[in-house]
Amino acid sequence: xxxxxxxxxxxxxxLFILGLKQMSSPVTARRGILWAGAGMVLATLVTFMTPEVIxxxxxxxxxxxxxxxxxxxxxxxWYSGRKVAMTDMPQMIAMYNxxxxxxxxxxxAVELLKASSExxxxxxxxxxxxxxxxxxxxxxxxxxxxxxxISFSGSIIAWAKLDGRLSLSxxxxxxxxxxxxxAIATVGFAIAIYFSADINTIIIFFVLALILGVFITVPVGxxxxxxxxSLFNALTGLAVGFEGYVLGNAxxxxxxxxxxxAGSLLTQLMAKAMNRSVFNVFxxxxxxxxxxxxxxxxxxxxKEIQAQDAGILMAFASQVIIIPGYGMAVAQAQHKxxxxxxxxxxxxxxxxxAIHPVAGRMPGHMNVLLAEAGVPYDKIYDxxxxxxxxxxxxxxxxxxxxxxxxxxxxxxxxxxxYGMPILNAFEAENVIVIKRGRGTxxxxxxxxxxxxxxxxxxxxxxxxxxxxLIQAVKEL
Amino acid sequence: MIEGLxxxxxxxxxxFTGYEIISKVPVILHTPLMSGSNFxxxxxxxxxxxxxxxAETTTQQIIGFIAVLLGAGNAVGGYVVTERMLEMFNxxxxxxxxxxx
Numbered sequence: 001x002x003x004x005x006x007x008x009x010x011x012x013x014x015l016f017i018l019g020l021k022q023m024s025s026p027v028t029a030r031r032g033i034l035w036a037g038a039g040m041v042l043a044t045l046v047t048f049m050t051p052e053v054i055x056x057x058x059x060x061x062x063x064x065x066x067x068x069x070x071x072x073x074x075x076x077x078w079y080s081g082r083k084v085a086m087t088d089m090p091q092m093i094a095m096y097n098x099x100x101x102x103x104x105x106x107x108x109a110v111e112l113l114k115a116s117s118e119x120x121x122x123x124x125x126x127x128x129x130x131x132x133x134x135x136x137x138x139x140x141x142x143x144x145x146x147x148x149x150i151s152f153s154g155s156i157i158a159w160a161k162l163d164g165r166l167s168l169s170x171x172x173x174x175x176x177x178x179x180x181x182x183a184i185a186t187v188g189f190a191i192a193i194y195f196s197a198d199i200n201t202i203i204i205f206f207v208l209a210l211i212l213g214v215f216i217t218v219p220v221g222x223x224x225x226x227x228x229x230s231l232f233n234a235l236t237g238l239a240v241g242f243e244g245y246v247l248g249n250a251x252x253x254x255x256x257x258x259x260x261x262a263g264s265l266l267t268q269l270m271a272k273a274m275n276r277s278v279f280n281v282f283x284x285x286x287x288x289x290x291x292x293x294x295x296x297x298x299x300x301x302x303k304e305i306q307a308q309d310a311g312i313l314m315a316f317a318s319q320v321i322i323i324p325g326y327g328m329a330v331a332q333a334q335h336k337x338x339x340x341x342x343x344x345x346x347x348x349x350x351x352x353x354a355i356h357p358v359a360g361r362m363p364g365h366m367n368v369l370l371a372e373a374g375v376p377y378d379k380i381y382d383x384x385x386x387x388x389x390x391x392x393x394x395x396x397x398x399x400x401x402x403x404x405x406x407x408x409x410x411x412x413x414x415x416x417x418y419g420m421p422i423l424n425a426f427e428a429e430n431v432i433v434i435k436r437g438r439g440t441x442x443x444x445x446x447x448x449x450x451x452x453x454x455x456x457x458x459x460x461x462x463x464x465x466x467x468x469l470i471q472a473v474k475e476l
Numbered sequence: 477m478i479e480g481l482x483x484x485x486x487x488x489x490x491x492f493t494g495y496e497i498i499s500k501v502p503v504i505l506h507t508p509l510m511s512g513s514n515f516x517x518x519x520x521x522x523x524x525x526x527x528x529x530x531a532e533t534t535t536q537q538i539i540g541f542i543a544v545l546l547g548a549g550n551a552v553g554g555y556v557v558t559e560r561m562l563e564m565f566n567x568x569x570x571x572x573x574x575x576x577x
Contacts, residue, residue: 009522012519016516016519017493017497019512019516020497020509020512020513020516021497023505023508023509023512023558023562024497024498024500024501024502024505024509025502025505026502026504026505029505029508029562030559030562030563032512032562033512033515033555033558033559033562036512036515036516036555037515037555037559040515040518040519040521040551040555043519043522044521044522044525044551047522047525047526047529048525050526050529052526052529052530053525053526053529053530056529056530056531056532057532058531058532058537059529061537062528062529062530062531062537062540063529065528065537065540065541065544066525066528066529066544068541069528069541069542069544069545069548070521070525070544070545070548072545072548073544073545073546073547073548073549073552074548074549074551074552075552076549077548077549077550077551077552077553077556078552078553078556080553081552081553081555081556081557081560082556082560084557086560086561089507089511089557089561090507092553092557093510093511093514093554093557095553096514096515096518096549096550096553096554096557097514097517097550097554099546099547099549099550099553100514100517100518100520100546100547100550100554102542102543102546103520103521103523103524103542103543103544103546103547103550104520104523106524106527106539106540106542106543106546107520107523107524107527107543109539110527110528110531110536110539110540110543111527113535113536113539114532114536117533136480136483229510230510233510233513233514233517236514236517236520237494237513237516237517240517240519240520240523241487241490243520243523244519244523245483247523247526247527249522249523249526250486251519251522252519252520252522252523253483253486253487253490254486254490255516255517255519256490256517256519256520257486257487257490257491257494258490258491258493258494258497258513258516259494259513259514259516259517260491260494261490261491261492261493261494261495262494262495262497262498262509262513263494263510263513265494265495265498265499266498266506266509266510266513269498269506270506355503357503360507362506362507362510363503363506363507364503364504364505364506364507364508364509365507367503367504367507368504368507368508368561368564371564372564377504380504382503
């Protein structure tokens with residue numbers, strides 16, 4: 001039996017790796033998740049047959065509890081995952097990731113408590129967690145506990161911030177100093193657990209790690225959230241891998257560490273796309289406390305344009321580049337924008353979509369949103385491929401995007417965005433910006449593009465503005 | 477049981493594997509892939525089931541129950557959102573020309 005279980009775990013691990021591999025190409029991506037899903041089902045089913053579980057003193061109660069817990073947790077996740085809008089995907093991923101971190105931390109808690117009670121009654125004098133579990137298991141159990149707990153509470157905060165339920169940027173004065181002290185205290189208690197078996201030490205340790213997760217996530221600026229979510233994703237992977245070692249479970253070790261390293265690399269790629277280091281993300285949030293006041297230092301006024309005139313401009317253009325941002329998705333305007341694109345194509349206008357690496361809330365998020373609206377891949381261009389085209393473009397239509405077209409990232413070294421690669425919309429002959437109001441972007445930084453001579457603002461809700469544009473172009 | 481040097485090998489090779497997988501991914505798939513890897517660490521469910529399965533005291537059962545609850549949420553939620561996102565990448569559609577990351 002044990003052989004079959006171990007083999008099944010190995011097959012599951014292989015399915016996960018192959019699944020992830022297939023997810024790295026658009027053609028095979030869908031098959032990838034099915035394979036990984038099959039691995040998960042297999043691993044879950046054989047776990048019910050584990051001899052230790054079947055032979056445990058309270059086998060029937062425990063198995064009952066397992067089924068109930070899976071039904072509740074899985075049922076809730078199924079429902080919420082089905083229901084969530086595509087625009088809210090990032091916070092949902094953060095939430096599910098936090099749950100994984102919490103599960104890993106809870107496993108560690110069970111193991112540590114068990115070792116603690118064993119140590120208390122041990123006649124041989126083995127009275128520390130380390131001597132009960134063994135050096136390697138004890139260290140990895142505690143490490144997994146720290147990482148999993150931080151990932152749990154941090155992800156919940158990330159979810160709350162992205163979901164607009166929490167807009168706090170600091171809890172205490174000198175937050176970073178407090179965090180440093182708290183981190184040292186957490187490490188101190190982690191070491192203390194290793195050398196003792198005191199149950200109160202374990203409890204304080206978990207409480208400290210929980211608070212630490214909250215405190216390090218709260219100051220992180222909204223624009224940096226994707227990096228944090230990705231980082232917590234990698235951390236949860238690590239925690240799962242470590243607890244896998246504690247339990248002697250090959251599938252958990254392999255899957256956890258694969259996610260840990262893949263997630264770390266992904267985090268770096270994202271941070272690089274935003275010209276931020278992971279260190280910066282944690283220790284200096286953009287636009288958290290020092291957001292520039294609106295209009296500060298920018299000369300000129302915004303020039304308004306009506307949909308009618310904007311439509312004419314676009315209908316007689318040779319090339320239009322559409323720059324969609326998160327605002328477009330929130331307004332649910334992507335379907336209208338695609339309709340507009342098709343009408344312009346009929347009139348012989350070439351239309352491209354330009355996607356900044358961090359458009360939306362995560363790398364690739366905007367591609368998913370456009371795919372949902374039915375925009376084919378070959379109309380969508382990456383920043384590096386499209387930036388040279390702006391010079392020959394009649395109209396750059398910016399809808400719901402802001403920071404990714406902010407020229408001060410290029411030419412104003414005092415701007416918090418300075419150095420971030422941007423889409424060169426300002427080089428187009430005309431720039432039309434569809435925007436709800438005059439406010440600043442996600443980062444809270446003012447955008448000089450909106451005041452430029454070749455820029456015209458089309459104020460209004462994204463969906464309504466897009467409908468008006470369609471109407472205007474159709475009437476010609 | 478996996479111990480000592482063998483464990484180090486597994487950790488190391490798994491680390492390289494993860495690195496390899498991500499390094500060749502086009503930007504458009506970053507979000508689905510992050511979601512996919514989020515699903516994969518839902519394997520923590522198996523460990524949680526084991527921990528609850530061998531629980532002896534009420535405290536262990538309560539914590540184990542929470543672990544399974546959270547683990548199941550991770551696995552199922554991760555699967556559902558990943559599947560929904562990838563559904564939109566219809567394989568019959570043409571692949572875009574320039575999407576190297």
